[in-house]
Amino acid sequence: MAPLLQATGLEVHYGPVEAVRGVDFEIGEGEIVVFLGANGAGKSSTLNALVGLVPVQAGTVQFADSDITKARAETLTPAGLTLVPEGRRVFGTLSVAENLLMGAYGIRDKAQVAAAWDRVYTLFPILHERRGQFAGTLSGGQQQMLAIGRALMSNPKLLLLDEPSLGLAPKIVEQVFDLIVTLRDQGVTLGVVEQNAMQSLAIADRGYIFAGGRIVGSGSAQDLGESSLLSGAYLDA
Numbered sequence: 001m002a003p004l005l006q007a008t009g010l011e012v013h014y015g016p017v018e019a020v021r022g023v024d025f026e027i028g029e030g031e032i033v034v035f036l037g038a039n040g041a042g043k044s045s046t047l048n049a050l051v052g053l054v055p056v057q058a059g060t061v062q063f064a065d066s067d068i069t070k071a072r073a074e075t076l077t078p079a080g081l082t083l084v085p086e087g088r089r090v091f092g093t094l095s096v097a098e099n100l101l102m103g104a105y106g107i108r109d110k111a112q113v114a115a116a117w118d119r120v121y122t123l124f125p126i127l128h129e130r131r132g133q134f135a136g137t138l139s140g141g142q143q144q145m146l147a148i149g150r151a152l153m154s155n156p157k158l159l160l161l162d163e164p165s166l167g168l169a170p171k172i173v174e175q176v177f178d179l180i181v182t183l184r185d186q187g188v189t190l191g192v193v194e195q196n197a198m199q200s201l202a203i204a205d206r207g208y209i210f211a212g213g214r215i216v217g218s219g220s221a222q223d224l225g226e227s228s229l230l231s232g233a234y235l236d237a
């Protein structure tokens with residue numbers, strides 16, 4: 001079966017900085033794929049390039065049956081590809097419900113949006129409880145749930161999460177990982193950048209290890225967990 005997303009020879013440059021130097025990877029339908037590696041290894045730049053937030057310098061990105069290498073971010077959400085960027089970035093002075101509604105921007109099918117409200121409020125009862133509250137008053141963990149809930153409002157086929165557990169207490173981190181598994185069980189495919197290597201490999205199907213803008217290792221989650229590559233990728237940073 002063809003992968004849901006396939007990147008070939010992907011490069012991202014910021015002026016003279018070659019952040020991503022020709023990476024090849026794929027995400028199969030129904031998989032949880034994790035992207036691991038030290039700070040600055042090029043993981044965020046890779047995710048941002050997939051959704052058109054930074055330009056692709058070279059290479060191609062294929063999503064479902066389309067070449068999306070040059071697609072703009074706002075056209076990809078309705079097509080089923082959504083990124084939750086690092087750092088949550090909810091709109092603090094908008095209500096929880098208003099934040100969620102922004103995630104449905106560009107989705108014309110009203111029944112689909114109604115179903116998305118139900119799904120998000122079922123997954124996150126706390127967001128329903130607090131729907132009228134300013135998002136800025138939520139805890140860090142609740143803001144992360146809101147950021148993910150907002151992304152789910154577009155009913156993504158492929159959801160990309162950039163460091164979803166960053167800065168959260170261990171108990172909340174566990175909830176975030178449980179949520180990722182729940183979403184996969186509901187049919188969402190997930191690509192996840194994580195610093196929590198072992199914890200994320202425990203829920204993932206496969207992974208890629210980044211170092212210095214390149215992929216230096218890949219394999220099943222189990223193989224990567226046992227691999228010495230992993231410690232190398234972090235120690236070399």
Ligand code: ATP
Nearest residue numbers: 014017018019037038039040041042043044045046
């Ligand atoms: P982190 O976990 O810190 O986000 P990362 O693996 O996601 O790390 P990137 O954020 O993609 O790595 O960064 C890769 C390289 O690109 C780093 O050298 C970084 O300093 C550089 N970089 C990232 N964003 C920019 C930018 N907007 N302008 C210039 N250089 C950048």
